[in-house]
Amino acid sequence: MASNASTAAPETMQWDSRARRMVMLWIPLCCFLLILLFPFYWMTVTAFKPDAELYDFGTHNPFWITSPTLQHIRKLLFETSYPQWLWTTMGVAVGATCLSLFASTLAAYAIQRLRFRGSQYVGLAIYLAYLVPPSILFIPLATMVVQLGLFDSPMALILVYPTFLVPFCTWLLIGYFKSIPYELEECALIDGATRLQILRRITLPLAVPGLISAGIFSFTLSWNEFIYALAFIQSSENKTVPVAILTELVTGDVYQWGALMAGSLLGSLPVAIFYSFFVDYYVSSLTGAVKE
């Protein structure tokens, strides 16, 4: 035992030494950051490069822009219906988020707080619903959407997105409601509040951080959704940004890389900005949801 202890002590000393820390921590971490961020850098650089630089690596260093231009962004905003696509996506994302927040708050409250018999199984059923991927559902859903007369309408997306948003938000909110002391509600019950009053006056105000993170998740997930939007929307003006960039901007054999990258950059910005405001909620609820 003594020899073991003596080998362990220098090792911890070594671990704290600067050189070792440099090799074990900072170099790999910087490689990770470089690789994870490089596509975004490349996207940005391409979006602001004039075509002449874009297709000539010989005379221009491709990693840098010598004469930045806004031509790709101007082309995108004024020669395509990009603003329209942004609006549609925004509308769909906000609509689907509100709908799923409403449904999942009530469901999470019922499952976590009303404590009826079998509430665990209801929770499990909602969890299982999250495991059904959209790739299996899009074909039958497409026929349903046509039968409901919603084909090519953003309304179809608002109604369909909650299928993957509601399970996720409910799961997240159940975890959040769990963290609110039940005693507060008991006090209110003794004071003669009805259950709906408790939900509105006590539980919901306390659950605001949880609601915010569920809202951000829903918004980003609906902004990113692709397969349903690709299958259900046909006309150019109703397309969402991810679908429109891939189907409207990729034309012919010569790809307009500048415009494509500008479109991807602009399409990523709203979620990135939205995310940066609420990043703490996002990370904590993501980790919280996993811990559940």
Add this chain to the structure above:
Amino acid sequence: MSVTTAPELHWSKTRREPGWLTKFFDNKAVLVVACLLPAFGLLGVFLTYPLGLGIYMAFTDTTIGRSGVWVGLENFEYLFTDPIFWNAVFFSVFYTGIATIGKFGLGLWLALLLNQHMPFKSLIRAIILLPWIVPTVLSAIAFWWIYDPQFSIISYVFVDVLGWRETNINFLGSEWPARFSLIVANVWRGIPFVAISLLAGLQTISPSLYEAALLDGATAWQRFRFITFPMLLPILAIVMTFSIIFTFTDFQLVYAITRGGPVNSTHLLATLAFQRGIPGGQLGEGAAIAVSMIPFLVFATLFSYFALARRKWQQGEGND
């Protein structure tokens, strides 16, 4: 004075009798049903019903504009003789397997790095999640550009900067390079989620365990093998289930970068189902391809649940 009398006045007032609607909603059974109705309505109509409909459609010859008739196993019989289908099955399994190994290996490494004390920790954590936040299709387009046969930045680095190669790399032009290019893009997108989730798991491990191990003379590897890894297993199981399911049924990345090409070698089951079902119009056949994913998904879920999550019950935390 008025401040003190006001509550008293309020106190002596008899409480307003609640209306029948309030009473009705205060009934617990009514309230439970009312609260669950929106969620279950949405999920029932747009998830459970289409799931059943999809399984039914797999046994019909539905095409766009014509509701089909029951044809039994004909779709599956046809698919089982179709080399493109088998190729898609192979690539889906291969893609999921390699990408999962890559994501979890690198993600665990990144999580272990992030678990150490360092300046700007929360900023680094926020930046790392970016690939996961940004719409997959849009980052896939960036990868498509990075993999361009003529103007690929990776080719530029290898050919012009390092001088290791003579010719540009043809990433997406032939079978295997295209497959691996897609896997790399998928791993790139998957690392942040795995890393942040596992980091959450790492932070729940009590430092006293490591202190005890250090006193007992455990090496760094032993500490990882006998403390970190077992304590991380429950979260690893959950994250891996999700990762496997969503990698296996991935659609966006492949559709954006290769659309199944070159010569159908990179079709996943989801992209093949889409190609046959929506542009091809063979809804029945597309549904059959989609339905054939279900056994794999059930298997993957059960595997990760029973193989990995059992640890959780052993620790006596199974009832949440």
